[in-house]
Amino acid sequence: MCGIVGVVSGAPVNQLLYDSLLLLQHRGQDAAGIATSQGNTFNMFKAHGLVRDVFRTRNMRALPGNSGIGQVRYPTAGSSSSAEEAQPFYVNAPFGITFAHNGNLTNWESLREELFRVDRRHMNTNSDSEVLLNVLAHELHRSSTGVSLDEDAIFKAVAAVHRRVRGAYAVVAEIAGYGMLAFRDPFGIRPLCLGKLETDSGVEWMIASESVALEGMGFKLERDVAPGEAIFIDRDGRMSSRQCADNPQLSPCIFEYVYFARPDSLMDGVSVYGARLRMGEYLADKVARNLRLGEVDVVMPIPDSARPAAMQLAARLNLDYREGFIKNRYVGRTFIMPGQAVRKKSVRQKLNAMSEEFKGKNVLIVDDSIVRGTTSGEIVEMARAAGANKVFFASAAPPVRFPNVYGIDMPTRSELIAHGRTDEEIARVIGADALVYQDLSAMRQAVTDMNPNLTQFETSCFDGHYITGDVTPEYLDHIEHVRNNRDKVAPGGLQVNLGYAPNDV
Numbered sequence: 197m198c199g200i201v202g203v204v205s206g207a208p209v210n211q212l213l214y215d216s217l218l219l220l221q222h223r224g225q226d227a228a229g230i231a232t233s234q235g236n237t238f239n240m241f242k243a244h245g246l247v248r249d250v251f252r253t254r255n256m257r258a259l260p261g262n263s264g265i266g267q268v269r270y271p272t273a274g275s276s277s278s279a280e281e282a283q284p285f286y287v288n289a290p291f292g293i294t295f296a297h298n299g300n301l302t303n304w305e306s307l308r309e310e311l312f313r314v315d316r317r318h319m320n321t322n323s324d325s326e327v328l329l330n331v332l333a334h335e336l337h338r339s340s341t342g343v344s345l346d347e348d349a350i351f352k353a354v355a356a357v358h359r360r361v362r363g364a365y366a367v368v369a370e371i372a373g374y375g376m377l378a379f380r381d382p383f384g385i386r387p388l389c390l391g392k393l394e395t396d397s398g399v400e401w402m403i404a405s406e407s408v409a410l411e412g413m414g415f416k417l418e419r420d421v422a423p424g425e426a427i428f429i430d431r432d433g434r435m436s437s438r439q440c441a442d443n444p445q446l447s448p449c450i451f452e453y454v455y456f457a458r459p460d461s462l463m464d465g466v467s468v469y470g471a472r473l474r475m476g477e478y479l480a481d482k483v484a485r486n487l488r489l490g491e492v493d494v495v496m497p498i499p500d501s502a503r504p505a506a507m508q509l510a511a512r513l514n515l516d517y518r519e520g521f522i523k524n525r526y527v528g529r530t531f532i533m534p535g536q537a538v539r540k541k542s543v544r545q546k547l548n549a550m551s552e553e554f555k556g557k558n559v560l561i562v563d564d565s566i567v568r569g570t571t572s573g574e575i576v577e578m579a580r581a582a583g584a585n586k587v588f589f590a591s592a593a594p595p596v597r598f599p600n601v602y603g604i605d606m607p608t609r610s611e612l613i614a615h616g617r618t619d620e621e622i623a624r625v626i627g628a629d630a631l632v633y634q635d636l637s638a639m640r641q642a643v644t645d646m647n648p649n650l651t652q653f654e655t656s657c658f659d660g661h662y663i664t665g666d667v668t669p670e671y672l673d674h675i676e677h678v679r680n681n682r683d684k685v686a687p688g689g690l691q692v693n694l695g696y697a698p699n700d701v
Contacts, residue, residue, distance in 0.1 A: 197456055197603055198283075198298040199223030200388075201404040202265040202368035202376050204429045206397040210259040212413060213266040216402070217247045219409045222458060223298075224270040227282035231294040232264030233370055238294055242267075242282040263376060263431070265368045267296035270605065281323045287330060290337040291345065292372030297325040298405055299364035299386040300603040302666055307331060307360065328365060332357055336371070345374055347428055347436055354379050354426040355440040362664045364449070364602035364654075366421070368403050375430035378403040382441035383663055384423030385449050385602050385654050387463045391415030399433050406461040420464050422446070447663050450653040451604060453643050454593045455501055455564045465647035469504055474642035475592045476508030476562075479634050483560070483590055486632050489513060492588065493557040496520040498547070498564070498575060505592040506562035515560070520553035520582075521575070543574040555583030565593035566622070566633075569613030573626040580627070589628040594636045595619070598660040599672055608676045 199220030203209045213230050228250045229242025241255045247268060267283040284296045301307070304324035311317040317330045335353035336345065350371070357379075364385035369377045380388045391402040391410030402410050407417045421427060424441025448464050459469035483489075494516045497506030500523065510517035524546050559579055566572050572589060579587045595614035609615045613622055623631035636658050644651055656662045 197223050197270060197605070198296075199268045199405045199409075200265070200296040200298050200366065200368050201267075201402065201409055202263075202296075202370070202378060203400070203402050204263045204376050204431075204433055205400040206395065206433070207262060208260060209262060209264045210256050212402075213259075213264050214247065214251060214256065216404060216409045216413055217266050217268050219412045219458075220268050220405055221247055223405060223456060224268040226270040227279070228266070228268050229282050229284050229296075230259055230264060230266040231284040231286070231296075231370070232259045232261035233294070233372070234261035236372075237261075238286060238292060238370075238372070240284060240286065240294065242284065243279055244282065263370060265294055265296050265370055265376070267298075281321045281326075283325060285323070285326050285329050287333045290333065290340070290343070291374070293329065293333055293336075293369055295325070295329040295332070295367065295369040297328055298366045298388075298603065299381065300324060300601060301328060301361060301363035301365065302601055302662075302664055302671070303362040304328070324363075328357075328361060328367070329369075331360055332367075332369065335360075345371065347438075350374075350377060350428055351426050351438040351440055358382055358424060358441045362666050366405065373431075375428060376401075376403070377426065377428050378421060379426040379440065380421045380423055382424040382444045383447045383654065384420075384444070384464070385447065385663075387448065387452060387457070388421040389463075390418045390421060390427060392418050399435075401429050401433065401435060403427065406457055406463065408458045408461045411460075417462065445652065446650065447652045447654045448650075449600075449602060449604075450639065450643060450655050451565075451593075451600070451657065454639070456604075459501070459504060464650055466643055466650060467646055470646045471643045472501070472504035472564075472592070473508045474645050475634060475639060476505030477512050478638035478642055479505060479562070479590055479592050479632070480509040480512035482635060482638070483509065483632050484513060487560075487588060487630055489515070491558050491586065492560045494518050494520075494553070495560045495562060496553070497562050498571075499523040502562050502564045502592060505564065509562060509590070518553050520550055520559070520579075521547045522550060523547055543571050544578070547575065547578065549578045549582035551582040553582075554579055556585055557583075558586040558588070559584045560588045560590060561628075562590045562592065564591070565596060566591050566613060566626070567596050568611050569622065569626050572613075572628075576627040586629045587627070588630045588632070589623070589626065590632045592634050593639060594658045595622070595633050596657050598657050599675070600657040601662065601667055601672075601675065602654060602656070602664075604657070608679055609672070610676075 201216040228247045231240040301324040304327045335356040339349040339352040366386040366388040393400040424444035427437045453471045457468045495510035497503040
């Protein structure tokens with residue numbers, strides 16, 4: 197999962213991009229990068245680490261320009277930890293392009309071979325994002341007239357990308373000498389939205405993964421980028437858009453609303469916070485059917501993303517609500533940490549149980565989801581060590597039984613605690629006295645309640661249905677093999693000054 201942003205302004209954008217990436221930091225903590233455009237030059241810096249650690253004053257001074265893109269990243273299936281695979285990426289032919297991508301392609305390996313064998317394009321990394329960039333570059337060359345581009349050619353190229361590529365992708369890119377391009381896959385699996393700011397010197401535009409980045413920078417949320425749609429903003433700030441997919445169908449990843457997105461974001465017309473409150477209400481009904489409420493003394497959330505659901509659950513069931521776990525905000529999210537040993541160690545570094553809230557009580561702990569079960573088991577153990585009499589556990593999401601191949605790093609079935617286990621078996625594994633999962637239908641309804649026009653979702657990690665239609669058992673076996681043999685490369689940084697001619701070929 198990654199966070200991307202692009203800005204077209206009448207003033208330098210390096211600080212604006214930096215601040216926007218801080219607002220998207222929750223979407224990836226593995227690496228960060230910014231590429232800006234000034235005159236006939238792209239400037240870029242990217243490295244491993246949090247935004248605040250990656251960029252120094254010297255790096256920011258080396259990023260001049262009134263337009264640019266940025267990304268915060270965590271690695272997905274098949275990617276490595278090398279600095280070269282941090283984004284943005286760049287190609288110089290047939291047009292200079294900087295490029296940032298959120299998502300994951302399911303046919304990137306066959307595309308990579310096709311690009312080399314047929315299109316004669318060479319990849320420098322094993323990143324699916326570099327493959328997507330080269331597909332775009334090749335299609336821009338095919339749709340252009342000679343060495344120049346116009347809007348029709350750009351939109352025609354995006355349409356060709358949609359025909360060739362499978363999987364999830366939200367993209368921001370800058371084309372040398374022309375402007376900024378953004379597009380979203382035909383299912384709209386990964387989020388992307390458009391913001392606008394009226395200034396004395398003209399209109400400024402921002403495109404970002406979440407509305408919180410727009411609003412935090414003073415931009416007004418105009419709308420979400422539609423599935424299959426492409427948006428182009430030229431160097432003078434003129435914006436145009438076109439539907440480039442044959443049969444677009446909005447089916448956003450429902451895990452965004454459960455876990456990834458910030459609660460103050462609005463995605464595809466849905467308040468993330470409102471959806472999480474509704475999930476708490478539906479979960480409360482399930483808890484009431486499955487537990488003896490008289491045995492529950494107190495409801496406690498796992499901070500932070502489970503807090504809205506837990507509060508609403510407690511209110512609906514007329515149970516006491518307490519904050520029994522205190523979070524150290526300087527430890528990263530355990531779900532997106534790279535190794536199981538590191539992940540397990542970080543749970544106790546991140547959370548501390550206050551014994552006065554647990555001692556002698558029957559506690560109902562509410563979390564947003566249970567993926568590997570590592571965090572859940574550690575939390576139950578912490579609650580018992582703090583003096584809890586009984587520990588019940590409730591998940592605002594259904595059991596995660598299948599890999600997600602669209603940009604969430606949980607591809608290995610053996611890593612998923614719910615794969616091949618009943619709810620009772622999972623409760624025993626994590627050490628809980630009882631476990632209650634949200635129903636998938638209820639989770640869907642919680643999001644639809646916020647926007648009745650949104651009725652279809654990407655829910656493959658819960659039900660095993662992959663909407664792109666190309667994910668087979670053999671494919672899942674392959675990505676598990678790749679994950680288990682993923683290379684580890686030492687972190688580093690990459691500062692680049694990229695010169696180009698406006699129509700470089």
